[in-house]
Amino acid sequence: MGEFRVQPLRTAADRRRCTEAVLRDLDALEQMLELGMIEDRRMHCGMEQEMFLVQEDGRPAAVGPELLELIDDPRLVSELARFNLEANLDPQPLGAGFLEGFESQLRELLRIADTAARELGARVLLVGSLPSLEPADLDRANMSPEPRYAALDAALLEERGSALRLSIHGWDRYEATHDSVMPEAANTSLQLHLQVAPDDFARAYNWAQTLSAPLLAAATNSPFFCGRRLWHESRVAIFENATDGRSRDERARGLEPRVGLGGAWLRGGVVELLRQQVARYRPLLWRDDFEDPFAALEAGRAPRLEALMLHGGTLWKWNRACYGAAGERPHLRVENRVLPAGPSVVDEMANVAFFFGLMGWAMSSGLCPSAGLEFDDLRHDFARVAREGLDARLHWLDDASGATWRACPADELIVDELLPRAHQGLEGHAVPASTRERLLGVLEERVRSKRTGSVWLLRTASELRGRGRDALLEATRRMQEHQDGGEPVHRWPIGAEREPVDGATPAAATSDLRVRDVMVRDVFTMRSGDAVSLAAALMKWQHIRHVPVIDDAGAVHGTMTARALLAAEQARRDPDAAPPSVDDVMEAAPPEISPDASLLDATERLLDAACGCLVVRRPGGPLLGIVTERDFLPALRALLNERS
Numbered sequence: 001m002g003e004f005r006v007q008p009l010r011t012a013a014d015r016r017r018c019t020e021a022v023l024r025d026l027d028a029l030e031q032m033l034e035l036g037m038i039e040d041r042r043m044h045c046g047m048e049q050e051m052f053l054v055q056e057d058g059r060p061a062a063v064g065p066e067l068l069e070l071i072d073d074p075r076l077v078s079e080l081a082r083f084n085l086e087a088n089l090d091p092q093p094l095g096a097g098f099l100e101g102f103e104s105q106l107r108e109l110l111r112i113a114d115t116a117a118r119e120l121g122a123r124v125l126l127v128g129s130l131p132s133l134e135p136a137d138l139d140r141a142n143m144s145p146e147p148r149y150a151a152l153d154a155a156l157l158e159e160r161g162s163a164l165r166l167s168i169h170g171w172d173r174y175e176a177t178h179d180s181v182m183p184e185a186a187n188t189s190l191q192l193h194l195q196v197a198p199d200d201f202a203r204a205y206n207w208a209q210t211l212s213a214p215l216l217a218a219a220t221n222s223p224f225f226c227g228r229r230l231w232h233e234s235r236v237a238i239f240e241n242a243t244d245g246r247s248r249d250e251r252a253r254g255l256e257p258r259v260g261l262g263g264a265w266l267r268g269g270v271v272e273l274l275r276q277q278v279a280r281y282r283p284l285l286w287r288d289d290f291e292d293p294f295a296a297l298e299a300g301r302a303p304r305l306e307a308l309m310l311h312g313g314t315l316w317k318w319n320r321a322c323y324g325a326a327g328e329r330p331h332l333r334v335e336n337r338v339l340p341a342g343p344s345v346v347d348e349m350a351n352v353a354f355f356f357g358l359m360g361w362a363m364s365s366g367l368c369p370s371a372g373l374e375f376d377d378l379r380h381d382f383a384r385v386a387r388e389g390l391d392a393r394l395h396w397l398d399d400a401s402g403a404t405w406r407a408c409p410a411d412e413l414i415v416d417e418l419l420p421r422a423h424q425g426l427e428g429h430a431v432p433a434s435t436r437e438r439l440l441g442v443l444e445e446r447v448r449s450k451r452t453g454s455v456w457l458l459r460t461a462s463e464l465r466g467r468g469r470d471a472l473l474e475a476t477r478r479m480q481e482h483q484d485g486g487e488p489v490h491r492w493p494i495g496a497e498r499e500p501v502d503g504a505t506p507a508a509a510t511s512d513l514r515v516r517d518v519m520v521r522d523v524f525t526m527r528s529g530d531a532v533s534l535a536a537a538l539m540k541w542q543h544i545r546h547v548p549v550i551d552d553a554g555a556v557h558g559t560m561t562a563r564a565l566l567a568a569e570q571a572r573r574d575p576d577a578a579p580p581s582v583d584d585v586m587e588a589a590p591p592e593i594s595p596d597a598s599l600l601d602a603t604e605r606l607l608d609a610a611c612g613c614l615v616v617r618r619p620g621g622p623l624l625g626i627v628t629e630r631d632f633l634p635a636l637r638a639l640l641n642e643r644s
Contacts, residue, residue, distance in 0.1 A: 006148050006285040006310065008155040018286035018307065022278055025308035028293035029323065030271050032330065037302070038198045039331040043094040045356060046193035046333070047102055049087040049109070049348075050079060050341055052125045053117055058132045058476035061122035062142050070116040075109060078144045081185030083137070085113055085124070094195070094356075096430040099439065103349045110345065125480055126348070128222030128235045128340025129186050131457060131472040134595070135226050136618045138182040148285075152314070153181045155284035156243065164244070168237045170230035170387065176622070183242035186225055187235040188341040190348055192355055193322065193333045200363065201270045201321070204334050207362040208319040209261055210369040211355070212338045213381040213394050214418055217410040218443055219351045220389045221340040221453030224461070224472060227521060232389030232454040235340055236382075243316055255280065259316045261379050265370035270321050270332055274308065277315055283307075284314045302330040318382070343453035343479060343489040346442055350488070353426060353439040358418060360425025367402035377405075385410065390450050414447045446490040459494045470517045515602050516595035518632065519616045519625040525550050526560055532568040532580045535560040546613040546628055549586050554622055556615050558586035590615045595624055602627060 009015045032038055053061040062082035079086045087109040092098040114124040143149050157163075157180070164178045196204040222235035231237060244257040256263055258281065266273055286307075293303035302325040309323060322333040339351050369378075377395050384392040390411045397417075398406040419440055426436045446452060457475055464471035482492045524542055526535050526549045535547055539560070549558040560582055567585040591605055593614045605614055606629065613628040 006151050006287055008151050008158065009283060009286055014286060015283065018283045021290045021307035022283060022311050025293050025305040026271065026274055026278065028297065028303055029305060029308065033198055033271065037329065039327070039329040040197035040199070044091040044195045045094050045098060046091045047089040047106070047352065048191040049089065049106060050188035051085050051087070051113065052127060052130050052188055053083045053085065053122045054125045054130070054132070054476065054480065055122055058473040058480070060130060060133060060137050061120070063117070063120045063122050065145055066120055067113070067116045070119060071112060073112055076113055078146055080144060080149055081182065082142050082144055084185055084188060087113070094429055096432065098429070099349065099353055099431060099435055102352060103345065106348070107345060123480055125476070126342030126344070126483060127453070127479060128188060128233065128342065129225055129238065130476070131224040131461065132476045133186055133226060134624070135176060136621045138178060138185065140180050140182065143180070143182060151285055156181050159284065160244065160246065164242065166241050168225070168230050168234065168241070170234065172228040172230065174225055174228040174230060181242055183238055187222070187239050189337055190339040190341055190351065192336045192339070192352060194356065194359055195331050195333050198269065198332060201332055202266045202268060203368060204359065204363060205266050205273065205319060205321070206369050207359060208334050208336050210373070210378060211358050211362070212261065212318055212336070213378070213385045214410060214414055215351070215355055216338050216382070217385045217390050217392060217394070218354065218414055218447050219339050219452065221342050223454040223458050227472060229458065231387045233340065233386040236386035239316065258314065261318050261382055263375070265375050273321050278311065281315060283311050285310060342483070343456065344483050344486065346486065347446070347453070347488050350439045350442040353436070354422050354443050357422030357425035357440070360428050361421040364425070364428055369402070372403045373405045389452060389454055390447060411447050411450060415444060419444055442488045446488060449490045451490040453489050456489050456492055456494065463494060473517070514595065515593055515597045515599065515616055515627055518599065519595065519627040520631060521625040523548065523623065523626055526582050528557070528583055530582050532565070532582055532585060535582055536565050546626060548615060548623065548626060549582050550623070556589045556623060558582070558589055559613065560586050561612065563587065592617055593627070594618055599632065603632065
């Protein structure tokens with residue numbers, strides 16, 4: 001979509017013109033296939049790397065546009081949010097040195113981006129979903145300024161007809177309403193492109209679908225979203241929901257959202273796939289100067305199929321068809337979008353080797369996954385992996401013919417069945433044994449130890465929760481340190497295992513702590529009209545002294561305290577009086593403070609207000625937590641220890 005100057009479809013006439021342009025491109029592609037104009041010999045592959053920009057403390061750094069002004073490299077481009085970037089690596093011939101070529105380019109582009117980021121007080125971070133991200137970061141103010149993002153946002157909102165309601169249940173539960181497509185910016189991915197001959201497209205596409213679940217199982221790196229532990233790959237749920245433009249009626253009849261695996265095996269070729277997408281999904285964006293593909297053909301050059309590719313660019317299927325007109329002959333690609341970014345360059349290259357190796361084996365095997373596997377089983381496998389990671393059970397071939405399939409644990413499947421096939425596939429591309437063993441060895445060790453990026457983040461954050469500081473910020477900082485160190489994630493220490501990393505940025509000193517580092521996020525609240533007896537029981541059970549009282553809109557308009565309970569007890573001495581509600585006895589709402597405020601500011605606010613707690617929220621934002629006098633004690637003890 002980044003190649004086009006686009007705008008939302010404003011009128012029915014615009015939509016008809018856009019649809020006709022898409023259909024004309026599809027007719028042109030069909031004609032090119034019939035005439036044998038599509039490349040079927042010289043095969044290439046490609047990569048796209050998305051990344052986060054973060055501050056030294058781990059918070060997102062909204063400096064993407066400013067960073068790109070410092071860089072003179074067309075391979076680095078903007079992404080949806082100001083705290084995202086994308087690197088488009090130059091394609092590589094699918095042969096002996098393609099993995100080294102990608103790794104060298106990737107390291108170079110990350111170095112260029114990180115050097116520029118440091119000039120702006122930021123760093124580049126590779127992770128599927130940023131642990132330190134907060135709901136307030138997903139505001140339109142953080143959207144990149146390129147018009148195409150505003151156009152996409154407006155088009156999805158118009159198609160959906162209402163604000164986006166996110167409801168994701170995992171270890172924790174995230175439920176919130178967003179008024180834009182910005183939750184998509186919580187994700188960064190590693191996207192792989194495999195060029196295929198037209199006659200091989202359907203089989204390659206079906207194999208990419210089949211291999212998506214085990215590929216993701218070995219690589220999960222997105223367990224957190226807005227402070228909540230959700231799935232091993234929460235990015236799947238976030239992405240599928242954030243770009244959901246379906247109306248209520250479309251959801252009711254089971255239309256798949258614009259992100260997903262699809263609903264069935266591909267039986268025909270690329271034209272069948274594109275026809276299905278055109279039939280099921282209306283165009284979202286258009287431009288009034290699309291190239292006429294048949295005029296291009298008459299002029300003796302390959303058409304760009306701009307309308308068709310723009311439509312495909314608003315369908316973010318986990319595997320999708322791509323067409324390219326660069327080079328002597330146009331070509332077709334399968335784009336795999338399953339992998340999250342990170343957690344390190346060597347981990348990513350291990351995942352890249354795994355995918356291209358498996359695809360090489362699959363395409364030379366003569367097997368067809370649709371022969372014996374139900375597509376619904378494939379979809380369920382992918383969903384299980386996103387939730388459970390390497391603990392999921394997956395379907396795989398039960399015999400050499402591919403006619404029967406069995407269910408087996410993901411880690412056993414990868415080590416016993418898939419890694420040998422990946423070696424075989426890379427060997428077929430003439431990849432040296434030393435490269436195969438280095439990269440696939442990293443993936444094997446990661447799977448055997450069952451320490452993916454998501455497992456490392458979950459265990460690290462869990463170990464840090466008792467330390468009196470924001471565990472997710474510290475986990476983000478540690479991830480940055482270990483990425484700088486260059487080791488794969490399964491060798492990263494956790495908690496007590498931790499050792500200093502040379503050149504690492506030290507954790508913030510106690511005197512630099514912020515409210516977010518000490519506040520209580522898991523807040524018990526009362527609703528307006530609730531019984532005082534419930535408040536009393538809650539405070540007794542949870543050993544807490546302050547319970548915010550919220551209205552139906554979530555705004556805090558009072559606090560239940562010990563003094564309020566005493567007032568309620570006096571009121572209950574009248575036997576004829578109705579049981580009091582919290583509204584009758586609650587104290588005034590506590591002062592508010594930003595999570596970014598210093599502990600000194602919070603202390604002064606508490607003293608000035610002569611109250612026992614502060615409500616933590618950003619202006620106009622939701623309740624993020626509370627901070628009480630008791631929450632300052634661990635930080636005070638740490639500060640005294642530092643000074644002694």
